[in-house]
Amino acid sequence: DIQMTQSPSSLSASVGDRVTITCRASQDIRNDLGWYQQKPGKAPRRLIHAASSLQSGVPSRFSGSYSGTEFTLTISSLQPEDFATYYCLQHSDYPPTFGQGTKVEIK
Amino acid sequence: HLQLQESGPGLVKPSETLSLTCTVSGDSFRRSDFSWGWFRQPPGKGLEWIGNIFHSGFTYYNVSLSARVTISGDPSRTQLSLELRSVSAADTAVYYCASLDYSETTGLPLDWGQGTLVTVSS
Numbered sequence: 001d002i003q004m005t006q007s008p009s010s011l012s013a014s015v016g017d018r019v020t021i022t023c024r025a026s027q028d029i030r031n032d033l034g035w036y037q038q039k040p041g042k043a044p045r046r047l048i049h050a051a052s053s054l055q056s057g058v059p060s061r062f063s064g065s066y067s068g069t070e071f072t073l074t075i076s077s078l079q080p081e082d083f084a085t086y087y088c089l090q091h092s093d094y095p096p097t098f099g100q101g102t103k104v105e106i107k
Numbered sequence: 108h109l110q111l112q113e114s115g116p117g118l119v120k121p122s123e124t125l126s127l128t129c130t131v132s133g134d135s136f137r138r139s140d141f142s143w144g145w146f147r148q149p150p151g152k153g154l155e156w157i158g159n160i161f162h163s164g165f166t167y168y169n170v171s172l173s174a175r176v177t178i179s180g181d182p183s184r185t186q187l188s189l190e191l192r193s194v195s196a197a198d199t200a201v202y203y204c205a206s207l208d209y210s211e212t213t214g215l216p217l218d219w220g221q222g223t224l225v226t227v228s229s
Contacts, residue, residue, distance in 0.1 A: 095170065
């Protein structure tokens, strides 16, 4: 199985901060990766697909990038509605595997 | 956005079978560029893939669950079904269905149902 190592597991940040979350794949997954936001009691919401393509309707403060097997989700200016848990998901090979999640909390 | 809605019992006894249905809005269930999947999330934990069904009817399952799980689709009812047999407390989770694009790969979830909590307890 492809392991997705996500870091950090949690972070505290203030409104307006720039936030970066990283997922590292245990092998080459090309750009077959998505990023999701999940709020308590809600289903995940897709933010990014193909590692760097912004999902329609998602604010432009969210962006994705990658280099080799390292993938990054960046929130350029954290907003109050962005406090949530974020997950990466690789869909390159079976089984599709999620990162462990990053909980973004208010400082 | 597609509308997906999971339904089924919220409480299942140990060793019995968990059965859930996901109803998909409109005609999207018949789209050949989509596949469909089930995921779950134990309380306070991360997300886990259960399995997929493709437009062809072909299915892929998580190896850890494959001996106990069946996913099927009913295009006439635009419904997706999940059956998980011989459940234990470890199967307690919120279960989600999702539409998947990027079907040339394993598929990437696009739209999700709201999720349904299934508790396994006697």
